Amino acid sequence: MHRKMEQKRKNFSKLYDQYAPKIYRFIYLKVSSHEIAEDLSSEVFIRVWDVYREEKEEGDRVRNIQAYMYQVARNVVVDHYRKNGKYKVVPVEEKVNIPEQGKRMEEEISNALELERVQKALEGLSDDYQDFIIWRYLEELSVPEIAKIAGKSEESVRVGTHRAIQALKKRIEAGV
Amino acid sequence: MEDKELLKTVSILKEIKPSQEWLLLTKQRILGIEAKEQTFSVFALLSYPSLFRISNPSFFRIFNLSYLKKPAFVVASLVLVLLGGTAIQARNSVPGDPLYVLKAAAENIQYVFSSSEEKQALRITMAQRRLEDLKKVMNSNDTQKLSFAIREFQQTANLASDDFAKLVDKEPARALQASRGIVQLQKDTSQVEKILGTIVEQKEEGRFENAVRTLIENEIADLETRTLREEQQELFLEAKDAFSQGDYQTALERIWALSNIQ
Numbered sequence: 083m084h085r086k087m088e089q090k091r092k093n094f095s096k097l098y099d100q101y102a103p104k105i106y107r108f109i110y111l112k113v114s115s116h117e118i119a120e121d122l123s124s125e126v127f128i129r130v131w132d133v134y135r136e137e138k139e140e141g142d143r144v145r146n147i148q149a150y151m152y153q154v155a156r157n158v159v160v161d162h163y164r165k166n167g168k169y170k171v172v173p174v175e176e177k178v179n180i181p182e183q184g185k186r187m188e189e190e191i192s193n194a195l196e197l198e199r200v201q202k203a204l205e206g207l208s209d210d211y212q213d214f215i216i217w218r219y220l221e222e223l224s225v226p227e228i229a230k231i232a233g234k235s236e237e238s239v240r241v242g243t244h245r246a247i248q249a250l251k252k253r254i255e256a257g258v
Numbered sequence: 259m260e261d262k263e264l265l266k267t268v269s270i271l272k273e274i275k276p277s278q279e280w281l282l283l284t285k286q287r288i289l290g291i292e293a294k295e296q297t298f299s300v301f302a303l304l305s306y307p308s309l310f311r312i313s314n315p316s317f318f319r320i321f322n323l324s325y326l327k328k329p330a331f332v333v334a335s336l337v338l339v340l341l342g343g344t345a346i347q348a349r350n351s352v353p354g355d356p357l358y359v360l361k362a363a364a365e366n367i368q369y370v371f372s373s374s375e376e377k378q379a380l381r382i383t384m385a386q387r388r389l390e391d392l393k394k395v396m397n398s399n400d401t402q403k404l405s406f407a408i409r410e411f412q413q414t415a416n417l418a419s420d421d422f423a424k425l426v427d428k429e430p431a432r433a434l435q436a437s438r439g440i441v442q443l444q445k446d447t448s449q450v451e452k453i454l455g456t457i458v459e460q461k462e463e464g465r466f467e468n469a470v471r472t473l474i475e476n477e478i479a480d481l482e483t484r485t486l487r488e489e490q491q492e493l494f495l496e497a498k499d500a501f502s503q504g505d506y507q508t509a510l511e512r513i514w515a516l517s518n519i520q
Contacts (some may be wrong), residue, residue, distance in 0.1 A: 091289055098285050106276040117449070120276065124284050131288050197270050204271070219268050251264050 087135075094134050097147065098127055105155050108216055111204060112159050122158045129154050149231040156213070203253040211246035218243050278514075279442030286383050352391040353410040354403030362410075378432070381421045382439040385414040389446055396453065418443065423469035430476050434517070437473060437510055444507075470506050477513050490516040 105126050110119035130151055204212055213232065217223045225243075229236045351357040365384055372380055388411040395407040422440050425433040478501065481494055497512035
């Protein structure tokens with residue numbers, strides 16, 4: 083039994099290493115706060131670990147762990163909105179963790195401004211549109227994968243993704 | 259705006275990443291909680307050694323599963339189940355709660371039984387947990403528990419800082435790795451202090467700062483003797499610059515970054 087648990091810990095550890103940055107980014111783009119994204123992301127993985135611990139045979143509880151994680155992530159964000167309201171005033175000191183890998187100052191500032199512009203435009207979209215853009219263009223998931231996560235048909239995902247990108251384009255061009 | 263251009267613009271969002279310290283500490287916390295529960299149950303087991311004495315020590319009898327029916331084994335199993343359940347409740351307790359004593363005891367046992375390599379990281383994890391407990395107490399507006407939570411955090415954070423200072427003296431290579439966790443702890447503590455409007459962490463004046471300064475000095479001296487790649491060289495110059503200006507956190511971040519480059 084101890085060996086089984088050890089194997090579960092190893093599997094979870096690999097999963098965590100692969101998905102923690104993605105889940106963090108997904109949540110951060112919705113809550114715009116480094117601290118809140120950390121708290122909510124932790125909650126996602128605590129729940130995933132609970133599922134892992136309790137399954138008797140590998141995969142008997144969750145067939146698609148990726149879809150499950152994103153669904154849990156969406157749920158924790160919705161719960162957060164319910165408790166705290168959707169729009170949050172972010173303290174000036176809070177900033178995104180952009181790794182500084184020896185870039186020059188000007189490049190850094192330009193990147194940071196561009197990041198802020200795109201992020202602000204994304205924030206103004208509906209939750210569904212945000213999700214499509216994040217999954218398709220940031221996480222590079224396929225249409226079938228997104229359909230499983232979102233619980234929609236592939237056709238809906240294709241149409242939704244197209245509309246989402248057009249809506250984002252309009253917001254960026256309008257400087258919103 | 260062309261779609262291609264838009265997608266290129268959107269891809270900049272990939273630069274949003276969590277801190278390495280948070281990634282590491284969160285994983286430790288999630289899997290560490292699991293290990294802590296097991297340790298607590300083992301402790302209960304070890305408290306009742308007589309319950310596992312097999313009446314006939316013959317080699318063949320040991321493999322006779324009839325001992326499973328013996329009352330002693332059943333009682334011990336029940337003790338494990340009951341204490342295991344309590345351990346799970348204790349996990350969610352905060353300073354000031356009745357079950358918090360069990361949680362603290364379980365963590366201390368885990369610390370005692372861990373290897374010397376694990377001890378330092380575990381101490382930082384314990385301090386981080388006390389900070390999480392403090393945040394929970396703050397959010398619940400329970401002023402009675404607040405002073406307990408602050409005191410518990412101060413004690414564990416001071417122990418973590420002391421351990422770190424010893425590590426810098428004795429094992430500089432491991433101290434650099436440990437510095438990630440301890441710097442993240444300092445950052446998180448500052449955020450809590452801002453909200454509370456009071457200093458939470460009271461450490462022995464200068465001891466921690468001296469340890470960090472010594473660590474950075476040692477790392478810079480070591481890096482001076484090495485051949486660095488261009489990107490590493492740039493980071494190294496930034497680290498030295500930050501250090502000379504007293505910005506130890508930035509200096510450490512640069513040193514971590516250049517040690518990550520292969």
